[in-house]
Amino acid sequence: MFAANFSAFELQPLPDGASTILRMLAAQTPNWAEIALVAARDPALSLALLLADPLRAGELQDGLNAALRRRLERIGTDLLRAWLLGLGHVGNQPDETADAALLRAECALHLAIETEYPRPDEAYLAGLWFGLPRSAGWVSGRRPTLPALVADCGLPASLADALEFDGMDPACAGAMHPLLGLLAAARRLAGGDWQERITEVAELTGLESASVVALRTDVGYILSGHASYPALPGLPSAGTGAACPTLRLTDDPYRYAGMLGLLTAAFVDLDATTIRDRLAIACPLFGLHTPPVLLGSGEDGRLRPLLGAAAGSPDLLIGELRLRLDDETSCIALGARSEQPCSHFGDGGPPGRSVADWQVARWLGQPGFHVIPLGGAGDTSVALVATASAQALDSELRWRYAALLGAAARALRSHARQRDAIAEREAALHQRFRDHVRRIAHEASNPLTVLKTRIDMLAQERSGDSTLQDEMSLLNAELDRIDKLLRSAAELPAETAEMRTCRVPELLLDMRTLYGEPLFGSRQIQLELRAARDVPPAAIPASALKQVLLNLLRNASEALQPGQRLVVSVLPLVNVDGRNCLEIRFVDNGPGLPVERAQDPLSPRPSAKGAEHQGLGLSVVREILAQWGGTLLCRTQAGAGTSFQIFVPLEQSA
Secondary structure, three states, X not given: OHHHHOOHHHEOOOHHHHHHHHHHHOOOOOOHHHHHHHHHOOHHHHHHHHHHOOOOOOHHHHOHHHHHHHHHHHHOHHHHHHHHHOOOOOOXXXXXXXXXXXXXXXXXXXXXXXXXXXXXXXXXXXXXXXOOOOEOOOOOOOOOEHHHXXXXXXXXXXXXXXXXXXXXXXXXXXXXXXXXHHHHHHHHHHOOOHHHXXXXXXXXXXXXXXXXXXXXXXXXXXHHOOOOOOOOOOOOOHHHOOOOOOOOHHHOHXXXXXXXXXXXXXXXXXXXXXXXXXXXXXXXXXXXXXXXXXXXXXXXXXXEEOOOOOOOOHHHHHHOOOOEOOOOOOHHHHHHHHOOOEEEEOOOOOOOOOHHHHHHHHHHOOOEEEEEEOOEOOEOEEEEEEEOOOOOOOXXXXXXXXHHHHHHHHHHHHHHHHHHHHHHHHHHHHHHHHHHHHHHHHHHHHHHHHHHHHHHHHHHHOOOOHHXXXXXXXXXXXXXXXXXXXXXXXXXXXXXXXXXXXXXXXXXXXXXXXXXHHHXXXXXXXXXXXEOOOOOOEOOOHHHHHHHHHHHHHHHHHHOOOOOEXXXXXXXXXXXXXXXXXXXXXXXXXXXXXXXXXXXXXXOOOOOOOOOOOOOHHHHHHHHHHHOOOEEEEEEEOOOEEEEEEEEEEHHHO
């Protein structure tokens, strides 16, 4: 595609239009709709914006102004300012005045509407762009034609044909695409002798001569009503036909400094994804239609891609080269070390002194590439710009590339440093937390040991009391569970591996023995357990399920009143999403959950039970179950009670 050899700087926008946009951008909140209207009236600006971000299929149906607005907003205020400030070097001027281009565009638009052409904005663009140079200048030695550039905007071939087809015999109107005839008619209608060519326009469009005259008169009124751009002091007006200023950036250090500042602001404080997106549309505006590769050196001296490395991209392959700054054969390393531009071009034969440079050129899809240093703030960074010509980059272009890509590279490296600093702080906080929990676990181990010792002594003293022995065994098990919880919180390895399954009925009986009296009996609340026989093991460790059940038992105990009841049932086989699961059902006849809580009962929120309650119980339950493939459902009704259903995979289906 020719766009790879085209620079948006090579077509000059209208001085009045560019200056008007710059003034509009000075507003605290730019009016992008108004800015889009200005860009839509400028042949070069509209073409450059669509080249930078080609149209998607059907996008123009929303209108040209809407399409341009989306691109302008994506570019952003600072980047747009920098681009416009840079549009001051020698380039191709339109072949005619702005008024002539706009008149022809409006004629084409209204002819399209009158003849019911389905895509009138295409006719408008054909009329607007016809006066642009038939060929643009070159960056890489090849001269792209205007129709080729139009195709690269995502526009249909019919529009490119209309721009390329100069002569038009009205007798051929019936055998050609309507857009060709519309542009030919618009050119005649926009000329100074339009009154003498009414018959030709009528033949090309199929309209009555009277309709053509009325249309031309309406277009004249419309254009006369357009607000003219207020001229800046020292700049010629577009209506004068004067040439655009030709001052180069190298001759205007103040303008160049302003451009650098704006480019820095355009990328500062952005994340890597946003930087890549903004750079993708900025590169074509600055003449880089082939995506550059940005490399930066690390502490180990390796040059790595700064823009990320998607699968199959040149960045990924270049990153795998393990290229170092001290490589004496590579011009990439040389440019990074010396901070001087250099280039590599092969003759199409076998690799020369540097196999790495030869491979990079092949991956970039061009005979060679330029190495542009992007130094600054102690960073060693370079940009690789693929090109088809061995001709050295013009200093003006090199300045522009370095300014744009350097700003992006500095922002990427700054973002990476911030990301690393945040990661270091988080790691330090995590370590402090682990150390704190380890200290708590260590301190808690002493009273836990005392308790376990005392329980053992009591068990020995009352060895003949079987009921007490069972209770002592349960207490020991709970103390062991507390010890394991403390260890797991501190990420300390457990001395023994816990079984990943448990028998739910036995676990519930043990918990009733341990917690039935303090949680329910002492509060005159009935606790009833129901379980089928031969319930298969559930695929969840006993400690995890015990934590789930204990949270639900405590919630029920706190919610129920004396005389109310909680029934806990175990159903051995329930199919959930194709898996065999065990169901544990909690059903009470209490007051139900509060209205605000009932809408989302499983999310953490402040509890109304007091400061010691954090409202996290149910969310913790859900997280534990999710870890082991289980689920939790809740149903509640004010005054009618609450039910919880726990579904845990069975051992054979885990």
